[in-house]
Amino acid sequence: MPSEDNSSTEQIERSLIEITVESWKFSRIFARVVNKLDAGEAGRYVNQLRYFQKKIEQNLDAAGLKLVNVEGHMFDPGMAASPLNIGDFGPDDALLVDQMVEPIIMGPDGLKKQGTVMLRKVQA
Template identity: 35%
Template structure:
């Protein structure tokens, strides 16, 4: 590996780490909104939404995309790693109830960073 390739690899790794931590910070900010009064919630929701759009736009310019699988049915083989898969039986119908870390893909859909998710059983209705 050349010196230039090594530097590019380090830059990509740093960008992926900054992206993940920015996503986490956004999630914390969203949870904190509930502690504010209605007027402050409106103001800060706009700021958080702006930050999210800016993050996604900047990533797109680099050929990257953040993917959250939250709310989707769980199927074996999806990119993120389920931290609690062993808590369920193979026949359980599972859904992704939380994204702990997002998955980051390149423009061709290749996985640059596999995310981390938490699963829950599907609620059966009669």
């Protein structure tokens, strides 16, 4: 029965990764909405968002997983993220990760889920 236990563990990990990605996306949308509120009202919601994100990170950590956001980093073709708009650029363009569409999820043994990014050209 070890294969059943392994299969169950893998399913739990996949489920945790999926709910993490969806939570990450929701957090980004929620943050954009909160930024439209006045400063006094926004503070309470920002704190709730931080708490939610902290709980996600704690649960990932307990499972040996880590969420990786590469926004603002120079793009490297070896990065664990697929660029959606790579065709918009030339081979010699210096590119920056402008936006994470989906985060990268790493585990103790390496990549668990590849991320998705949007790129932009570095302004000289």
